[in-house]
Amino acid sequence: MRSEVLQMIEESFFTIAKAAAIILAGIAVGQIIQHYFWRRHLWQKVRQRQKECQKAFRKLDDDLNSLNFDEEALQAICNLPTSELQEGLQSGKYSALEVLAAYQTKALQVNKRLNCVTEPILEAKANAKSLDEHAEKEGLLYGIPVSLKENYQLKGYDCTMGLVNYTGKLFKDDAVLVKVLRKQGAIPFVRTNIPQIMMTYECSNPIYGRTDNPYDATRTPGGSTGGEAALITAGGSIIGFGSDIGGSIRVPSHFCGCYGLKTTPERLSQKGISSLSKGQFIVSGSVGPMARDLDGLVLATKAILCDYMYALDRSIPPLSFRDEIFQSKRPLKIGYYVNDGYLQSVPACQRAVMMAKTALEAQGHTVISFDPPDVPRMWTELYLKTVAGDGGRKFYEAIQKDIPDRCVWNLLFITRVPRWLLWCMKTIIRLVTQDPVHTEGLMSSKGCRSVCEWWQQAEVVEAYKDKFMKKWDDLGLDGVICPVFACVAVPHGYVTEIIGAGTYSMLYNVLNYPAGSLPLTKVTSEDVQQLENYPNRRYFEKNIKKASEGSIGLPVNVQCVCLPFQEELVLRVMKEIETGLKSMGDH
Numbered sequence: 001m002r003s004e005v006l007q008m009i010e011e012s013f014f015t016i017a018k019a020a021a022i023i024l025a026g027i028a029v030g031q032i033i034q035h036y037f038w039r040r041h042l043w044q045k046v047r048q049r050q051k052e053c054q055k056a057f058r059k060l061d062d063d064l065n066s067l068n069f070d071e072e073a074l075q076a077i078c079n080l081p082t083s084e085l086q087e088g089l090q091s092g093k094y095s096a097l098e099v100l101a102a103y104q105t106k107a108l109q110v111n112k113r114l115n116c117v118t119e120p121i122l123e124a125k126a127n128a129k130s131l132d133e134h135a136e137k138e139g140l141l142y143g144i145p146v147s148l149k150e151n152y153q154l155k156g157y158d159c160t161m162g163l164v165n166y167t168g169k170l171f172k173d174d175a176v177l178v179k180v181l182r183k184q185g186a187i188p189f190v191r192t193n194i195p196q197i198m199m200t201y202e203c204s205n206p207i208y209g210r211t212d213n214p215y216d217a218t219r220t221p222g223g224s225t226g227g228e229a230a231l232i233t234a235g236g237s238i239i240g241f242g243s244d245i246g247g248s249i250r251v252p253s254h255f256c257g258c259y260g261l262k263t264t265p266e267r268l269s270q271k272g273i274s275s276l277s278k279g280q281f282i283v284s285g286s287v288g289p290m291a292r293d294l295d296g297l298v299l300a301t302k303a304i305l306c307d308y309m310y311a312l313d314r315s316i317p318p319l320s321f322r323d324e325i326f327q328s329k330r331p332l333k334i335g336y337y338v339n340d341g342y343l344q345s346v347p348a349c350q351r352a353v354m355m356a357k358t359a360l361e362a363q364g365h366t367v368i369s370f371d372p373p374d375v376p377r378m379w380t381e382l383y384l385k386t387v388a389g390d391g392g393r394k395f396y397e398a399i400q401k402d403i404p405d406r407c408v409w410n411l412l413f414i415t416r417v418p419r420w421l422l423w424c425m426k427t428i429i430r431l432v433t434q435d436p437v438h439t440e441g442l443m444s445s446k447g448c449r450s451v452c453e454w455w456q457q458a459e460v461v462e463a464y465k466d467k468f469m470k471k472w473d474d475l476g477l478d479g480v481i482c483p484v485f486a487c488v489a490v491p492h493g494y495v496t497e498i499i500g501a502g503t504y505s506m507l508y509n510v511l512n513y514p515a516g517s518l519p520l521t522k523v524t525s526e527d528v529q530q531l532e533n534y535p536n537r538r539y540f541e542k543n544i545k546k547a548s549e550g551s552i553g554l555p556v557n558v559q560c561v562c563l564p565f566q567e568e569l570v571l572r573v574m575k576e577i578e579t580g581l582k583s584m585g586d587h
């Protein structure tokens with residue numbers, strides 16, 4: 001009797017186990033099939049989007065061929081500095097259509113080499129014609145073609161942020177900044193490439209592909225405003241616009257050698273700028289201009305800080321460009337550093353800061369040493385814990401339902417590994433990287449666990465801001481100069497191996513300070529030789545050193561920082577450095 005019962009139990013157990021196994025296998029097969037069809041659907045969307053872009057590029061090419069402009073004359077237009085181009089358009093020496101054709105032609109050429117443009121804005125031609133038909137030449141940017149990062153919303157276009165799921169969702173209206181640019185006479189003419197989800201210093205995504213650095217195709221132009229930086233540096237645009245929550249305007253400007261300005265987050269309207277960080281207000285994203293020369297950067301800043309923007313976005317303080325600050329001759333006190341206390345910058349970046357220091361001194365300013373407080377803690381406990389406050393869930397959900405690009409694989413991995421597993425792996429990671437800050441960074445990127453912790457996070461960030469500002473005020477500083485990044489442009493796919501190099505930029509996102517990126521020099525053979533003395537113990541240090549081999553000739557920028565809402569002073573510091581260098585025969 002007992003053995004019969006046991007047999008029955010055994011049989012039922014096997015039946016249930018078999019049924020469970022069949023159900024589980026069925027679910028697994030179902031999921032694999034579903035995944036297969038979903039991926040197929042996504043790739044179809046990619047091909048569809050690529051076809052549309054190719055069609056737009058072909059249309060533009062045909063249009064340009066039919067215009068029969070003289071190629072040399074067009075090239076001459078693209079060689080003009082911003083001030084001369086502006087003057088030529090205002091005086092009627094050049095028509096808006098002619099200038100547009102010049103930049104369209106150049107952008108197409110550059111794009112063939114670098115893949116920096118996602119698509120042309122075909123309405124630009126009608127915009128230029130309409131400007132030429134009106135006698136009044138209104139607006140500071142009258143007739144100047146401008147390029148826009150792909151996340152700037154435009155009527156009739158989508159903003160994918162490199163995510164396939166966002167293709168084909170067309171916006172009904174332009175972003176406020178785009179409207180302001182149009183009002184100032186600018187002609188948005190191309191959209192530029194970005195890395196998927198825009199949270200890295202690379203520039204690739206499955207829809208538009210990878211953008212190359214104009215100086216070395218094996219290296220990245222940086223990100224996330226990488227397409228802009230590459231296009232502007234290679235001559236395919238004169239003024240562009242980007243966004244920055246961790247260096248995305250300043251780092252690509254530095255990797256490629258153009259000018260960039262990250263503004264105070266509240267100074268410019270961000271209505272109509274797509275981002276996955278909307279709603280995260282502790283470390284806010286910013287927007288700002290990028291340009292081929294400093295005059296262009298100043299002109300673009302002046303143009304957007306206008307009444308029309310304040311009328312379109314009432315949340316922005318009506319603080320127009322203060323020329324008296326930009327033009328002032330008051331002697332300045334500037335702090336400088338080449339080592340932020342986490343990762344020492346490479347010799348080329350150090351030399352650039354020292355050049356800027358000498359130039360400022362030559363202009364009669366005082367430059368003193370400045371040590372930013374607690375940078376390692378700022379990076380892990382403040383920056384990473386905030387930007388990934390939700391444990392990276394928003395980023396993860398966006399990528400996981402999509403076709404993840406290589407440049408976000410590591411981010412995807414970090415957001416997927418459970419906190420407890422990461423905690424268990426802590427000791428091993430620390431041993432491998434020889435860097436407790438790196439390990440803390442990984443833990444911090446798991447974010448906050450409760451609303452209560454999130455509120456505390458806001459308080460901790462505020463306390464750091466106070467501490468930083470006190471140090472600044474105690475020294476009576478007007479500004480600070482420092483590297484933009486710990487090294488110069490790195491090979492494609494290498495950014496996550498050196499991500500700590502970004503602390504030089506991320507600091508000023510935590511603080512909400514405006515910061516400019518100013519091209520100063522190129523890496524020399526001596527700079528590379530001096531890498532011998534660069535530290536080689538920690539994971540990031542080893543990788544920075546390795547990535548810096550073969551970097552001769554790459555551009556090096558310097559970061560110029562001032563207190564919140566002092567964009568005019570940032571631009572003045574940049575100008576003083578350039579003037580100082582010119583007077584010393586160095587620029």
Ligand SMILES: CCCCCC/C=C\CCCCCCCC(=O)NCCO
Nearest residue numbers: 198199200243244245246247248441442
């Ligand atoms: C120790 C490793 C921690 C890895 C976690 C990495 C997560 C985030 C890194 C942030 C990198 C910031 C890139 C710049 C982003 C930017 O400015 N985007 C602009 C968006 O408008």
